[in-house]
Amino acid sequence: MDMSEESFNYVGERFADLQMLRYRLDDFDKLTLRQKSLIYCLAKATLYGRDITFDEFGKYNLKIRKTLEAVFCLYKGNRNCADFEALTVYMKRVWFSNGIYHHYGTEKFEPGFSEEFFRKAVKSVDASRLPIDDGSVDALLNEICPVIFDPTILPKRVNKADGEDLIRTSACNYYSGVSQREVEDFYAAKKNGDGPQPSWGLNSTLVKDEKGIHEEVWRENGKYGKAINKIIYWLTEALQYAESKEQKHVIELLIKYYRTGDLADFDKYSIEWVKEKGDSIDFINGFIEVYGDPLGLKGSWEGIVEYRDNKATARAATIAANAQWFEDHSPVDPRFRKPVVKGVSANVICAAMLGGDEYPSSAIGINLPNAEWIRSEYGSKSVTISNLTHAYSMAAKGNGFKEEFIIDEPTLRLIEKYGDVCDDLHTDLHECLGHGSGQLLPGTDPDALKNYGNTIEEARADLFGLYYIADPKLVELGLLNSNDAFKAQYYEYIMNGLMTQLVRIRPGHNIEEAHMRNRALIAQWARDTNPEIIEIVKKEGKSFVRINDYEALRRVFAKQLAEIQRIKSEGDFMAARNLVEKYAVKVDKTIHKEVLERYNRLNIAPYKGFINPVLTPIKDEKGNITDIAVDYTEDYEHQMLRYSNEYATLI
Structure with a gap:
């Protein structure tokens, strides 16, 4: 069902602290039938992983x-x-x-x-x-x-929580009967130190029983096999519609990995996936991100099907083409820079289907693969998801949030003028270059930072983006049209890290989620060490962030980036622990109470998620697919009940 921008209803149902949104498949009608059919098959493969994510969580x-x-x-x-x-x-x-x-x-x-x-x-x-x-x-x-x-x-x-057995006190379903020490020892024993290491533990449940400690591998004939068989079926169906022989080979490698469960096969797939860059359709499907594991080892199942937003991709491509310049001019110790940046690609894409850990709540930017050695040798792919960010922006219009929390009219006007473009650009820098920047020193264990690794990695990527969004190079490249535009991003970022992200925290609770900890770490650390630059001031009885010197704040971000990269490159666990525990965990109760009261008066849901469009094949009298129809009218309740029926595999 094609709808104009003016008639499209982005906002769906609201309940608890959640607001459901819809996203448009812009220019889907301009894709070829082959491309649409490929998207349809990949979408089915994406939806069949849903039960896996539920069970993992x-x-x-x-x-x-x-x-x-x-x-x-x-x-x-x-x-x-x-x-x-x-x-x-x-x-x-x-x-x-x-x-x-x-x-x-x-x-x-x-x-x-x-x-x-x-x-x-x-x-x-x-x-x-x-x-x-x-x-x-x-x-x-x-x-x-x-x-x-x-x-x-x-x-x-x-x-x-620092000082506790993070495995025994976490309810995620990645472990059974083991302690944190047993998990760490089990995977440490697998690392022989010779050459690149697989992402040990990424696709298995670690179990301690009468057989001892062993892995139940997630594969076709192993755990989650019923769901994986369905995923394999639809990936196999997708092969006939592949846009190129390279893309077909990538899909075949993913199928092989799902069948064997061998992490060496996953690495082969990841390498070829990174190298395959010429096609319009792409996808993520598998056990990927490790945020749901307190030790950052086990991958939650997720899926996204996407197609390139050609107009917006020009922005990301410009950043990728200058990756070496950004790496060479980074404020980090030269020992931690990559001498040669390889294989960086960046696209702005439209999501066509979300699944698993990316549904209903989804990332707006992704950089993969996560394996450090693959990034170093072969590069990475970065995407910014334009139709999701657009849906967020459309849903936020007129809700009063910025007027309530931004300190004054000039700052508000600056953010209204440059906020959206700077948000997109910061996401591009974060995903395309931030995650792919820097290098570990020889012998550094990529898992050395343990439960603090995810927060440090997100801080590293955010700081890379914050440092460079203020660089005149971006105006020179035509990515920004003003040397003052970066101030919009700086203000919103600090305001979020110090104040407004607290609307997502319940009274009396600490900050838990890695991205929120990262933002708090950067903002609190900057304010604590530079009170003359960042203040929280009172106006008419309300608290506001005030930034007194934006150029000086950029220098603060440079110092932070240098230290965070050092921690990452050297695997300095104690330094990571000290920074995160000091700046990223605790909440100022007075500020928190005030922010919640002000936010609640606005009647805005603090969390957003998405309802997927419905893709339906249109067939002629001979059963041949002639088109893929897109329908946006399915509501949240119907979609979830349908998914539980149509894509049930494990129960």
């Missing part, structure tokens, strides 16, 4: 989801009562977060309905629709009710 997630859905669909009692309405909201939050833990803070949701109501409701529905194995409905309830209702049982999906 918690041992009981799938059983709880299916039980909630059965009650929601079949319950014949009073559906207007407070308990049923609370159960509905709880279920929608479970859908959004791929489980019972908040997608950002990773704390367990508090059900707003009673256990008594839940037990009666479950017993009232057709037992054949419940996830019962060989037991009874009572056995199911006795298994899942403590997990739902007892706040002391498996309270956090990812625990990063």
Whole structure:
């Protein structure tokens, strides 16, 4: 269904702290039938990974989801009562977060309905629709009710608290029966120190049982095999529509990896994926990001199907073409710079389908692969997702947020003029060059920073972008048209790191998520060490950020980048720990309370996520595909129930 920009409704349902949005597939109609058919097959492969992500994020997630859905669909009692309405909201939050833990803070949701109501409701529905194995409905309830209702049982999906056993205190389903020390020792023993190392542990569950400590590998004939078989089927279907022999080879390598589970096959796939740059359609499909593991080892399953935004890609291509200049002029110690930057590519893309850990909440920029040695030898691919950032921008129009938190009218006008372009540019610099910049010293373990590694890596990429967005080189390259434009990004970044991102934190809680910790680290560190540059001032009883010297702030970012790169390059765990614990974890309770009160008055949901479009093949009387139709009208509830039915594989 084609809709004009003026008639397209970006904003969908809102519940709890969440706002659902829609994204457009701009210029999809201009793609060839072959390209559309390739996108369709890759989209099916993306959606079939959903159950994997749910199971990775918690041992009981799938059983709880299916039980909630059965009650929601079949319950014949009073559906207007407070308990049923609370159960509905709880279920929608479970859908959004791929489980019972908040997608950002990773704390367990508090059900707003009673256990008594839940037990009666479950017993009232057709037992054949419940996830019962060989037991009874009572056995199911006795298994899942403590997990739902007892706040002391498996309270956090990812625990990063300093000084605790991060494996035993995290509810993510990557480990069974092992301690943090046992995990670290198991994977340390695999690293022989000779040449490039695979991403040990990326695609397996580490289990301790009567056989000892061993891995259950996620592959075709292993754990998650039922889902992986479906993914393989649709990847195989995609082969006939590949745009080039190189793209076909990439897909074949991914299929092989899914069949063997061999990380050496994953590395071969990743290398060829990086090298394949000429086609318009691309995708991410697999066990990729490690933020859901407190030790940063296990990859959550995710999928994105994308096609190039040719007009906007010119911006990213300019950055990529000058990658060596940026590396050579970085303020870090020359020992930590790459002498030769290889294989950097950058595209601005339109997402065509989101799945797994990228759905409903998605990144707006991605740089892969994550393996340091592949980045060094073969380069990386970077994407900025233009139709998602556009949806965010359209949904934010007129919500009053900037007027409430920006200090004065001149700063507000500056941000209105340059904010969007600087946001996109900072994302490009972060993904295209930041993550791909620098190098580890010989002998440095890429996992040396352990639970602080993700925060340090995100800080490194953000600081790279912050430093260079103020460089006259960007005006010279035509990426910005004013030497003052960077101030919009600096102000919004510091305001977010010091104040406004706190709307996502519950009162009394610490900052947990790696990206939020990264922003707090940079902003708090800069303010604490340079109070003459960054202040929080009062105006009419409200707190505001004031930046007194933007050029001086750039020099602060340069020093921070140099230190963060040193920590990364040398694997300095203690320095990483000290910085993160000092600046990135604790919350100023007074500021937090004020920010929440001001934000709540605006009635804005702090988190956004996306409803996927529906792709449907149009066939002629002989069964041949003649087109792929796009429909944006499916609502959140219908989409989630349909996915749970159509793409169910593990339960």
